[in-house]
Amino acid sequence: MKNLNTLLAIAQEAADIGAKLMTTQAPGAVSTKGDRDYVTELDVRIQHQIRDHLARATPDIDFLGEEGGGAIDESVDYVWVLDPIDGTSNFAHGIPLCATSLALVYRGEPIVGVIVAPFLRLRYHATKDGGAYCNDKPIHASETTDLGRAIVSIGDYATGEGAAEKNRRRFAVTKALAENVERVRMFGAASLDLAWVAEGRTDACIILSNKPWDMAAGVLIARLSGAMVTDTDKRPHDLAAEETMACNLRLLPTLSDLLITEEED
Numbered sequence: 581m582k583n584l585n586t587l588l589a590i591a592q593e594a595a596d597i598g599a600k601l602m603t604t605q606a607p608g609a610v611s612t613k614g615d616r617d618y619v620t621e622l623d624v625r626i627q628h629q630i631r632d633h634l635a636r637a638t639p640d641i642d643f644l645g646e647e648g649g650g651a652i653d654e655s656v657d658y659v660w661v662l663d664p665i666d667g668t669s670n671f672a673h674g675i676p677l678c679a680t681s682l683a684l685v686y687r688g689e690p691i692v693g694v695i696v697a698p699f700l701r702l703r704y705h706a707t708k709d710g711g712a713y714c715n716d717k718p719i720h721a722s723e724t725t726d727l728g729r730a731i732v733s734i735g736d737y738a739t740g741e742g743a744a745e746k747n748r749r750r751f752a753v754t755k756a757l758a759e760n761v762e763r764v765r766m767f768g769a770a771s772l773d774l775a776w777v778a779e780g781r782t783d784a785c786i787i788l789s790n791k792p793w794d795m796a797a798g799v800l801i802a803r804l805s806g807a808m809v810t811d812t813d814k815r816p817h818d819l820a821a822e823e824t825m826a827c828n829l830r831l832l833p834t835l836s837d838l839l840i841t842e843e844e845d
Contacts, residue, residue, distance in 0.1 A: 582658070584692060584707040590637045591660075591682050591694045592705060597633060598626045598664055598680030599698035607672045620672055623647055626664035626680065634660050641684070646793040652685060652819065659685050663793040666695075667769030676700055681771035683796030688819060693797030695771045704775045704801050712778050712804035721807035721828040722780040727838070730831060732757050733765040733773045735787035735824075750788055756838055757786070770824075774798025777826045778805035784827030784835055786812065792819045802826045812839045 607620035627645045634643060642659040644652055652659055660682065665671050667678030676699030684692035691708040704719075706712040712719050724730050734754060738746035757764045765782065767773055771794065773785035778801045787795075796819060799809050810816060812823045814836045827835050 584709055587638070587684055587692050588694070588705060588707050590634070591684060591692050592703075593637075594630045594633050594660075594662075595680045595682045595694045595696045595703075597629050598682075599696040601626050601629070602665065602671065602678065602680070603698045620665070620668060622671075623665045623668055627662060630662055630664065630680075630682070644792065646791070652688065652792055654688065657687055661685050661690075661792050661796045663771065666771040666794060667767075670768045675768070677767050677769050677772060679769055679771045679775075681793065681797045683792075683800060685792070685796055685819070690796045690800035690819075693800035695775050695797050695801065697769075697772060697775075702775070704778070704797075706778075706801040706804040708800070708804075710804065712801045714775070714779050719779045719805050721777060721802070721805045722783045723828060723830060724783045725830045727760050727831060727834050728762060730761045730783035730835075731763050731765060731781075732761045732827075732835075733767055733776070733782050733785040735770060735773065735785075735789060736766065736768055738789075746788070753786060753788065753839065760838060770794040771798045774802045774809075774824075774826055777807050777828075778802040780805075784825065784831055786839070787824040788812075788822075790817075790819070790821050790824050795819065795824055799824070799826070808832050810836070812836070814840075 627647045642656045645662040663681040666681045671678040679697040681695045683690045693706045695704040776782045809826045811821045812825045
């Protein structure tokens with residue numbers, strides 16, 4: 581396996597390109613990718629610049645970015661996976677909950693993850709053989725044991741084709757959480773959902789979708805902080821899973837049971 585410290589340094593340099601552009605450039609023209617799904621000129625510019633940087637630094641590593649779509653090529657060992665601006669709608673509306681999220685995936689498993697939220701001055705990173713960090717300080721998942729004292733964030737509601745059916749599930753999960761946890765939050769950026777579980781700002785997150793550019797870096801950072809990352813039915817999570825749940829180990833049984841009960845109802 582390649583040297584992870586060297587690859588982490590490259591990933592941090594690349595993510596900083598996105599962070600700098602987000603704080604110094606306007607979103608530019610906003611285009612529609614689908615029903616209420618948008619991309620800004622800056623999303624595309626950041627992706628191009630980061631891809632160019634990674635191609636120079638690691639010409640033997642493949643690349644997958646949100647603005648190109650597609651899926652991880654299982655025939656290659658290493659692939660960089662990028663969301664240039666996670667939380668594009670937030671960014672376009674001047675809401676500071678947005679980040680550049682970059683991961684290196686090895687044979688389907690994230691091994692380096694970097695998330696930079698420039699407007700919040702937060703920088704997260706992790707490598708497979710190390711811990712999880714925020715602004716270079718170690719972070720750990722919370723130790724909350726009582727679901728009634730838990731802050732739980734949820735992913736965005738669905739838009740586009742099939743949204744009505746998908747949102748029945750999301751509304752039911754929201755209702756189940758609202759009736760049992762201390763507070764429910766929706767941040768609009770999956771990378772921050774996962775990073776904040778890792779940091780203990782929140783106790784769990786439930787994201788009823790799973791795009792590799794949204795999840796790869798955050799899943800690694802959450803795991804290295806001591807959080808459990810699974811599918812919502814307790815199956816081990818991977819980048820092919822349909823849903824994503826991260827929480828501290830103590831909450832896993834009760835939170836999983838709550839969601840399984842909701843699905844059966």
